[in-house]
Structures are given as C-alpha cells and as structure tokens.
Amino acid sequence: MSNYQLTAPCMFGLEALVKREVKDLGYNIIKVTDGRITFEGDAMAICRSNLWLRVAERVLLDVDEFKATSFEDLFQGINNIPWEKYIPENGRFWVKKATTIKSKLFSQTDIQSIVKKAAVERMKKAYNTTTIKETGEDYPIRIFIHKDIVYVSLDTSGNGLHKRGYRKMIAKAPIRETLGAALVMLSPWKPDRVLVDPFCGTGTILIEAAMIGANIAPGLNREFDAENWKNLVPRKLWMEAADEANNAIKTDIELNIQAFDIDYKAVNVARDCAANAYVDEYIHFQDRPVQEFKTKKHYGVVVTNPPYGERLEDAESVKEIYKDMGSVFGKLEDWSFVIVTSFDEFERNYGKKATKNRKLYNGMIKSYIYTYLGPRPPRRV
Numbered sequence: 001m002s003n004y005q006l007t008a009p010c011m012f013g014l015e016a017l018v019k020r021e022v023k024d025l026g027y028n029i030i031k032v033t034d035g036r037i038t039f040e041g042d043a044m045a046i047c048r049s050n051l052w053l054r055v056a057e058r059v060l061l062d063v064d065e066f067k068a069t070s071f072e073d074l075f076q077g078i079n080n081i082p083w084e085k086y087i088p089e090n091g092r093f094w095v096k097k098a099t100t101i102k103s104k105l106f107s108q109t110d111i112q113s114i115v116k117k118a119a120v121e122r123m124k125k126a127y128n129t130t131t132i133k134e135t136g137e138d139y140p141i142r143i144f145i146h147k148d149i150v151y152v153s154l155d156t157s158g159n160g161l162h163k164r165g166y167r168k169m170i171a172k173a174p175i176r177e178t179l180g181a182a183l184v185m186l187s188p189w190k191p192d193r194v195l196v197d198p199f200c201g202t203g204t205i206l207i208e209a210a211m212i213g214a215n216i217a218p219g220l221n222r223e224f225d226a227e228n229w230k231n232l233v234p235r236k237l238w239m240e241a242a243d244e245a246n247n248a249i250k251t252d253i254e255l256n257i258q259a260f261d262i263d264y265k266a267v268n269v270a271r272d273c274a275a276n277a278y279v280d281e282y283i284h285f286q287d288r289p290v291q292e293f294k295t296k297k298h299y300g301v302v303v304t305n306p307p308y309g310e311r312l313e314d315a316e317s318v319k320e321i322y323k324d325m326g327s328v329f330g331k332l333e334d335w336s337f338v339i340v341t342s343f344d345e346f347e348r349n350y351g352k353k354a355t356k357n358r359k360l361y362n363g364m365i366k367s368y369i370y371t372y373l374g375p376r377p378p379r380r381v
C-alpha cells in the first residue's frame with residue numbers, strides 16, 4: 001500500500017502532545033514545526049489518525065511543496081501537481097483555507113483563486129475534457145505558505161477534529177474539545193485518581209477525560225471527508241478502523257469524575273453532552289459554586305478553565321473568583337491543579353506561583369496553562 005505524508009496541525013504550544021499521540025499510533029514522525037506535526041503513513045493511517053488524535057485540529061494529506069515568490073510561480077507549482085492521482089474526474093475541489101506567514105504572497109483570496117484555476121487546468125488536461133463538472137465528493141485543498149514555501153494538502157477530516165459530535169447545544173465560552181483533551185493529558189491525572197472541574201460549563205474537559213479513561217476514540221461519533229474518497233482510502237479500511245476502535249473501548253472501569261458549575265443550566269447542558277459522548281455514567285454533575293467546594297479525598301486533580309473576563313467590566317469579579325480559588329484549593333494540600341486562562345495576572349490574584357507555566361495560542365488569543373503539581377499518590381501494593 002502506498003505511503004503518504006500526513007500533517008496534523010494543532011494549537012501552537014501543543015505540538016509535543018500530538019507528536020506523542022502519532023507515535024503511540026505507531027507512525028513515524030517526519031518533522032515537527034510550529035503547530036504542525038508531519039508523519040508518514042498508509043491509507044489506514046488516514047483512518048486511524050482521524051479517529052484517534054485527540055489534540056490535533058485535522059489530518060492533512062500532503063500533496064506537494066514548492067517555492068513561490070510570485071503568482072506565476074504559484075500557478076506553475078499547482079499546475080505541475082498530478083491532481084488526477086488524488087481527485088477523480090467529478091471530484092469537487094476548492095481552497096478551503098490559505099494561510100501565509102512571512103511570505104511574499106499574502107493575499108488569501110488571490111491565492112485561493114489562482115490555486116483553483118491552476119488545478120482546474122491540470123484536471124482538464126489530465127481527463128481530456130473541456131469542462132470539470134464537480135458533481136462528486138468533496139476534496140478540500142489547504143494551502144500553507146511559510147517563508148515562500150507553499151505546502152499543498154488535501155483536508156482528509158472535513159470538519160475540524162474538535163467537532164467530536166457530542167456538543168450539540170450552544171453555551172457560553174466553551175473550551176475547544178482538542179484543548180480540553182490536551183489539558184487532561186498535561187495533567188498528572190490517571191483514571192485511578194479523582195478528577196474535578198469546578199467550572200465545568202458544558203463539561204468539555206471532563207468528557208474528554210472520561211473518553212481517555214474509557215479509551216473511546218474521539219472520532220468514533222462523527223464522519224470525515226476522506227470516508228468518501230474511494231479512490232484513495234478503501235471503505236473497508238474505515239470499517240476496520242472503526243471496529244478496532246469499538247473493540248478498544250474499556251467497559252469494566254470505574255472513574256471518579258466530578259463536574260460542578262454555579263449555573264444549573266450549564267450543568268444540564270454538560271450532562272446532555274456527556275450522554276451524547278456515552279460517558280455520562282462516569283461523571284457526577286452538580287450545580288455548586290467553587291467557593292463551596294470541599295472534599296475529604298486525597299491526591300485528586302483539578303483541571304479547569306475558570307471565567308477569564310470575556311468583557312472588560314467582568315475583570316473585578318474574575319479577580320475575586322481567582323482569589324476564592326486560591327483559598328479553596330489551598331486547603332487541598334496533596335491535590336494537583338491545571339488551570340487555563342487568558343487573563344493576565346492570574347497567579348497574583350490566585351496568590352501562588354505555579355510550578356509550571358506554559359504559553360499557548362488558541363487562534364490569536366494568548367492563554368496560559370498554570371500547573372500546580374502536588375505530591376504523587378503512594379504506590380499501591
């Protein structure tokens with residue numbers, strides 16, 4: 001089976017996690033650059049990586065890369081690509097997104113239209129036709145230009161991988177599912193420890209944790225564009241990968257995961273989302289303010305995304321909440337805490353410096369992940 005080069009883009013700052021996920025799936029890493037993990041794999045790797053990667057935003061099938069400092073270079077480069085090897089005669093293709101960084105070419109709309117034109121010309125010649133009908137399946141193209149090198153890929157995922165399919169209702173300020181999974185993976189939580197999110201909102205972080213605990217593939221509940229690419233990924237591979245994922249689910253586990261939020265409506269939404277993800281049996285939900293949180297449990301882990309002051313006028317109340325968090329969490333001496341927020345001066349209001357502080361770019365928004373590491377639980381004999 002032919003080998004492909006695949007790229008999994010992710011939020012800046014989370015590359016090491018995606019690299020580990022790809023390696024765990026058994027694929028060779030080719031390179032890691034800012035927000036992009038490139039690896040090698042066969043057609044089955046397209047199915048498995050879409051189904052299993054928790055932190056990556058999508059899986060791209062890399063088609064070519066070349067230098068371009070003018071639109072003429074871009075046209076020629078795209079026109080030289082054997083698109084007929086990837087897209088059938090009736091395939092629908094367009095540039096879904098063009099991103100450029102530190103490059104001469106920067107107009108996204110021009111790049112989109114030139115790429116489309118050059119690819120259409122190539123397809124017409126290859127299929128010996130004067131018109132391209134595009135009545136078939138979707139083959140979205142992604143263009144990434146970095147320092148004048150054009151990276152051309154087909155988007156195998158379609159909708160971003162953060163769209164797991166369990167969040168159906170709209171709620172205020174939910175965190176991305178991919179970031180929720182990343183926070184859990186960066187925390188010291190293991191399924192035998194208590195996990196709490198006292199600001200659970202729609203429950204993303206805990207739903208992701210329960211899916212990790214039960215080894216549920218995050219993509220099992222949705223579809224991917226490449227499922228319809230019969231010319232590149234035989235249907236039976238998708239079925240095999242889905243069977244594999246279904247068989248991997250652990251059903252004989254016990255998890256102690258607790259979700260709280262001051263807003264009972266948010267808690268109801270979280271419960272519904274958890275049910276959609278088939279993990280509601282693992283999570284206990286309750287509407288309760290963080291100020292009332294107390295527990296007799298030891299060595300627990302809090303992973304949370306507290307309010308961060310979306311509006312300027314919220315800043316004072318947010319500072320109060322951080323202060324309250326500091327005093328409530330401060331009593332849990334052997335617990336660990338992972339807190340993500342884009343609010344500056346979190347540590348000052350919380351009242352304690354983090355053990356580790358990691359910068360992250362959520363799109364253009366800079367956020368910080370503050371980790372307060374407690375002691376490890378004693379080994380069980």
Ligand SMILES: C[S@@+](CC[C@H](N)C(=O)[O-])C[C@H]1O[C@@H](n2cnc3c(N)ncnc32)[C@H](O)[C@@H]1O
Nearest residue numbers: 174175199201202204261262263289290305307
């Ligand atoms: C940024 S949102 C969390 C979003 C969540 N991670 C998600 O993915 O949906 C912050 C949440 O904190 C809740 N909240 C605000 N003040 C609170 C308090 N004092 N105690 C507990 N929850 C509070 C809000 O209702 C909101 O749901």
